[in-house]
Amino acid sequence: MANFININGLNIHYKWINHQKETTFVFINSLGTDFRIWDKVVEGLVDVANVLCYDKRGHGLSQTAAITHGMQSYYEDLVGLLDALKIQQCIPVGLSVGGRVAMLFAERHPERVQKLILCDTAHKIGTSTSWNQRIEQVNTVGLAGISDAVMEKWFPESFRNTQVSELIGYRTMLERCCPKGYIQCCEAIRDADLTENVQKIQAETLCVVGSEDLSTTPELVKSLVDLMPHASLEEIEGSGHIPCVDASEKLLSLIYTFAFAPSTQSLYELGMKTRRAVLGNAHVDRAEANKSHFDTDFQSYITQSAWGLVWSRPELSKRERSMITIAILASLGHEEELAMHIRATQNTGASVSDIREVLLHLGIYAGVPCSNSAFKIAKKIYHELGKKDF
Numbered sequence: 593m594a595n596f597i598n599i600n601g602l603n604i605h606y607k608w609i610n611h612q613k614e615t616t617f618v619f620i621n622s623l624g625t626d627f628r629i630w631d632k633v634v635e636g637l638v639d640v641a642n643v644l645c646y647d648k649r650g651h652g653l654s655q656t657a658a659i660t661h662g663m664q665s666y667y668e669d670l671v672g673l674l675d676a677l678k679i680q681q682c683i684p685v686g687l688s689v690g691g692r693v694a695m696l697f698a699e700r701h702p703e704r705v706q707k708l709i710l711c712d713t714a715h716k717i718g719t720s721t722s723w724n725q726r727i728e729q730v731n732t733v734g735l736a737g738i739s740d741a742v743m744e745k746w747f748p749e750s751f752r753n754t755q756v757s758e759l760i761g762y763r764t765m766l767e768r769c770c771p772k773g774y775i776q777c778c779e780a781i782r783d784a785d786l787t788e789n790v791q792k793i794q795a796e797t798l799c800v801v802g803s804e805d806l807s808t809t810p811e812l813v814k815s816l817v818d819l820m821p822h823a824s825l826e827e828i829e830g831s832g833h834i835p836c837v838d839a840s841e842k843l844l845s846l847i848y849t850f851a852f853a854p855s856t857q858s859l860y861e862l863g864m865k866t867r868r869a870v871l872g873n874a875h876v877d878r879a880e881a882n883k884s885h886f887d888t889d890f891q892s893y894i895t896q897s898a899w900g901l902v903w904s905r906p907e908l909s910k911r912e913r914s915m916i917t918i919a920i921l922a923s924l925g926h927e928e929e930l931a932m933h934i935r936a937t938q939n940t941g942a943s944v945s946d947i948r949e950v951l952l953h954l955g956i957y958a959g960v961p962c963s964n965s966a967f968k969i970a971k972k973i974y975h976e977l978g979k980k981d982f
Contacts, residue, residue: 599672605653606646616642616682620690624766626652632840650773660776663784667696685709698793703869708795714816715786723782736767748804748832794865797823798850802831863900914940922966923958934973
């Protein structure tokens with residue numbers, strides 16, 4: 593069932609199939625398309641997973657913004673939609689610019705990404721000149737004036753010659769896209785170089801590319817894989833830029849196999865990813881720099897057991913785990929650890945109000961002295977963080 597929701601001041605069109613499964617796929621479409629491009633793939637996944645599809649701003653039935661602030665706006669729309677639907681963890685599947693949105697999400701929210709699937713995309717696509725020429729063409733002749741050339745980039749010759757009805761349908765999809773929304777997306781792609789971002793992504797990643805892709809060539813996608821710490825590459829022979837249309841069965845097979853295979857990521861790597869997401873890179877970098885031969889085994893043990901085995905479990909949100917941890921540390925009088933975890937609420941989403949309630953509850957069940965000490969520590973930390981409402 594398709595629905596509409598206001599995200600960041602825009603009406604966003606989405607389809608949320610929630611079967612209460614453990615795995616949730618989030619599909620993000622490419623430039624000039626809407627979420628119907630994923631239909632054949634989604635059909636093969638709805639019995640085993642939850643599925644969210646949505647139209648990016650300025651595409652499909654989603655509203656076009658007066659002003660879009662580059663890739664940041666598309667990223668914020670995704671986060672807003674996931675938060676509104678209370679989706680804590682997912683497997684983002686992004687195509688072309690949709691893949692770039694997924695890259696930003698995976699970099700900034702590693703704790704929410706189970707695995708990552710990037711289709712026909714790259715850290716840097718095209719040049720300023722090529723995108724400016726595309727924008728000028730749309731302004732001059734409209735999307736209908738460039739649609740034949742785009743179809744040649746989207747689909748291989750074999751598809752264009754044999755699947756004429758589908759070709760006409762997808763050309764119509766492009767031509768009916770909002771020109772302003774299309775141009776804003778072109779500008780976002782033009783202006784964003786994600787080379788540094790993708791090198792920080794810790795999620796196990798599958799990159800897929802069509803052998804006949806003329807937009808993001810196999811060589812370009814291979815250069816993306818080379819930058820990412822945990823990425824592998826699959827090339828679909830004979831497919832173009834939109835494999836979910838011209839090679840849907842093969843893409844579905846790749847997605848299914850990758851998503852449901854046991855993770856190759858070690859418990860230590862998973863724990864380190866979660867530890868950084870909760871405590872912040874600066875804190876973890878300091879701790880790693882101060883590590884010596886004497887405590888290396890202990891640090892590895894904590895990373896694997898506390899952060900890998902417990903904090904990485906999806907059953908509770910990071911906010912909930914944060915509140916529980918603070919209550920336990922305060923009740924036991926572990927003041928240094930308590931201060932660290934109150935500071936970490938900047939990353940876990942636990943608010944000042946949440947922690948106030950935790951410490952009030954603490955006074956009843958662990959004693960007023962424990963609660964009193966914890967309130968003092970919390971006030972000191974919130975003052976350091978510049979909080980206004982403590």
